[in-house]
Amino acid sequence: MSDEGMTGLSEVTAQEDLVVQVALRAGRIMIENGSEITRVEDTMTRIAKNAGVADSKLFVMITGIMMSITGKQNAQIEPVKKRTFDLEKISAVNDLSRQFAAHTIDLVTFESALIQLEKHPKYFPFWLQLIGAAMVSGPLELVFRQSLTNFPMSCVIGAAGWAAFYWLNRWVKVRFLSEFAAAILIGLLAIVAIRFNLGTSVDDIIIGGIMPLVPGVPITNSVRDTLAGNLVSGPARGVEALMSAAAIGFGIALVLRIM
Numbered sequence: 001m002s003d004e005g006m007t008g009l010s011e012v013t014a015q016e017d018l019v020v021q022v023a024l025r026a027g028r029i030m031i032e033n034g035s036e037i038t039r040v041e042d043t044m045t046r047i048a049k050n051a052g053v054a055d056s057k058l059f060v061m062i063t064g065i066m067m068s069i070t071g072k073q074n075a076q077i078e079p080v081k082k083r084t085f086d087l088e089k090i091s092a093v094n095d096l097s098r099q100f101a102a103h104t105i106d107l108v109t110f111e112s113a114l115i116q117l118e119k120h121p122k123y124f125p126f127w128l129q130l131i132g133a134a135m136v137s138g139p140l141e142l143v144f145r146q147s148l149t150n151f152p153m154s155c156v157i158g159a160a161g162w163a164a165f166y167w168l169n170r171w172v173k174v175r176f177l178s179e180f181a182a183a184i185l186i187g188l189l190a191i192v193a194i195r196f197n198l199g200t201s202v203d204d205i206i207i208g209g210i211m212p213l214v215p216g217v218p219i220t221n222s223v224r225d226t227l228a229g230n231l232v233s234g235p236a237r238g239v240e241a242l243m244s245a246a247a248i249g250f251g252i253a254l255v256l257r258i259m
Contacts (some may be wrong), residue, residue: 015107017076019051020067022111024078026093027065029114034085036221037062038228043097047110050101062233062240083240085217088124092117126166133162133212141208145201153190153199154208161186162212176247179213183251186210191259206252215244 023044030040037060044067048056055070062083068075096113099105105113124132137158138151165182172178190205199205218241226234 015051016053016069016072018107018111019048019053020056020069020076022051022107022114023047023056024065024067024076025111025114026097027060027067028078028080029118030090030093031060031062031065031080032082032084033089034083034087034217034221035090036224036228037230037233038224039090040065043094046101047097050097051107060233062236086121086123089117089121126163129166130159130163134159136212137208140211141204144207145204147201147204150199150201150204150208153193153205157186157189157193157205157209158212160189161209165213176243179244179247180251182213183210183248184255187252187255188259191255202256210248210252213244213248215241218244 026047027040027044030043031037040060041058044058044060044065045056048069053069057068057070057075059066061080063080065078065080066075067078093114096105096110096117100107100110134155138155141147141154142151161182164185165178168178168181169175186209187206190199190202190209193199193205194202218237222234222237222241224234225237228234
């Protein structure tokens, strides 16, 4: 084979490797931030097709992704070592994928944007998260218990519980322990609020306070993945959601038992 042929072959191989690398990075970011497996597979497939790869093979799980191009010996694996919930990142990856499909950005720019997204995540500031937690706790307490008297304390204690979870999760890096500790704090604050006549029902305040911690997204994704035929990732997400629910329940039960 001539030197020009070898150079052309090397360029094609490098381009295919870049396609796989960008698709894997995009898929990992989506899984790390709470996307369902079906959406990840669809986004990665579209990235490959828009890059000129007509046939690619994917194997996506919540703990790792494998991707290869049919007929090529260039399969790559991307581990997923952390999982959180940030729908802003998922939306950002989808927007970049659409821009790439519209040819407004090239593959190199796409990869650079993904790297920047990981370094500088689009996440809400802590104070806004506290307000969001309060606005989840209080209104849901009204929905489930119809107690306007306990609305203010549900908002305050829900925000306090989320603050505890947020900071512990940054230090401990174990979500279930952070949820357990936050649930204990919520239970203690609810009991203190009742003893100081700041509310009328411990149960009502606790129900509102734990709502920001309830694993709604994992449960939803578990059902969606299972219905889509992902019988490994779906149940795995379900177990993860069950462990979160158990951590919250054990924390509240411990406080009520002791106090």
